[in-house]
Amino acid sequence: MKPKEIQPQENLTKWMEFVLLDFADVPQLQWFLFALFLVIYLCILLGNGTIFLITKVVPALQTPMYFFLGNFSFLEICYVSVTIPKMLSNLWTQKRHISLVACATQMCFVLTLGGTECVLLAVMSYDRYVAICNPLHYPLVMNPKVCVQLVTGSWVSGIPVMIGQTIQIFSLPFCASRINHFFCDIPPILKLACGNTFINELLVYIVAVLFVTVPFLLILVSYGKIISMVLKLPSSSGRAKAFSTCSSHLTVVVLFYGSAIITYLRPKTQDTAGTDKVLSLFYTIVTPLFNPLIYSLRNKEVIMALRKLFCKNFSS
Template identity: 70%
Template sequence: MNHQDKPPEENLTRSVEFVLLGFADTPHLRWFLFGLFLSIYIIILMSNGTIFLLTKLDPALQSPMYFFLANFSFLEMCYVSVTLPRMLMDLGTQRRRIPLVACAAQMCLVLMFGGTECLLLSVMAYDRYVAICHPLHYPLIMNHRLCIQLVTGSWMASIPVMIGQTYQIFSLPFCGSKEINHFFCDIPPVLKLACVDTFVNEIFQYIVAVLFGIVPFLLILGSYSKIISTILKLPSAASSSKAFSTCSSHVMVVVLFFGSTIITYLRPKSSHSEETGKVLSLFYTILTPMFNPILYSLRNKDVIMALRKLLCK
């Protein structure tokens, strides 16, 4: 009997090299998409990098709100750098092949940064809740030690969970098609390529989506319901307007990011559309990092003043 005829499943999986189809169905738009996404990537890095730099250099931007904003901007730069450079390389070279290890690393980083963003957005909502609903106790509650703990917890909490989820997915045998109809290695399109039952993986995916998506989203909704209730009780119309302006940008980022993420990872498998999945992924991996500095800086007088001072110097 020849044992070479049928290699073990482990060897099958290790020898896998995936193909990221990305936007292969629109070859006529190849260079337009390349230019578009390259421009977006440069805008994201420059705008988020500027906010991060301003919050570190300007003494007027040393409050907890800007400490969280600096971490959020840094996170957005890391998040987008996991997917966009690979997408640009695939558009430019048309190679599209990605080894299993690189695919697993990309998925793990996307999940880790995405989970961190969910938690950090809820922390930022809590910060606004304390600032508006308990202004006299704000310096005492949001002290430097608590801010460090909240940010560290947001960064660290998702690491073991997402590593475990990625390991669980890439322990599966992939012996069918190797084409991933996506522009990065995401959970739903990769699970479709496994040649075994993925029910356990899907259940784990839903559990993680609830823990890092639904729970933080509900906490944010709770924070903003309290904030709105407090704002409506303010005697001054100017105070109400200023409070709404401070929080509206956060709400817009939250709705854009959580809406697309929750729909992507909590949709029933029967309703999964690969094209819809790609469009939704563009929202939470590219559009949110691009809109974040616009929504936070152009609507914030302190950031604009800090930018003017930096440019004058």
């Protein structure tokens, strides 16, 4: 990791406003991108909102697995609502300015919600591990009190760390104000900083390992034990049923963690801005968009709940 040269003191500026370049390099596509991301945002709200609703009102889905899924869907709504509305506003008005406070606030929420998603995905894998590997103890281990504690821990565990991460990044002096991204994320913000950012980048790696790599390893351990147990089942139908209950969650894990790990833990070069932007689209937009489809298309209980809900509404 090559340290940056320390700029002369007179060149250091206290920037109070940044410019989010997002997709300004393709001016001919601004209205198309606005329409595209607006449709995607509405689909995310509708899809995840529906999943959240049915897990709360359908009695058949009042189980720990769907309790976690409902919270995950609500989290996805919060996650995209931190980034997409500002991006839509930029595309609509072509005014891409964002104040330092607003940028820091957006980053803090993105980091906190991203950390929550990492931990919650690990909790969901633990739920599947207990259900498949210790089915007799499942009602006792995953009782309502434990489920609430696990979800609460997922939501609050990263708050102090991510606030501290945001403060230490925005305490840096900045030599430029043009952010080559569609939201205030760590890598493009650090590229604007003056002087040596080695310590800051080291802290980013430590936090990324803590909230991305550790939960991911826990997921791998859980699924390693699940696969080992499933392969020992005598009937092929039993194996297929066990795998089907895990495949949806595993697909979401691959989408989210794959892009997040590459974004935050790979070595940085001067030419990674475009790659970071594309990868960020996966864990901030693509995963929330496909989450309802993945869980509904691959889950018979969710499909039945949706049918009952829609039939009840249409008949009334």
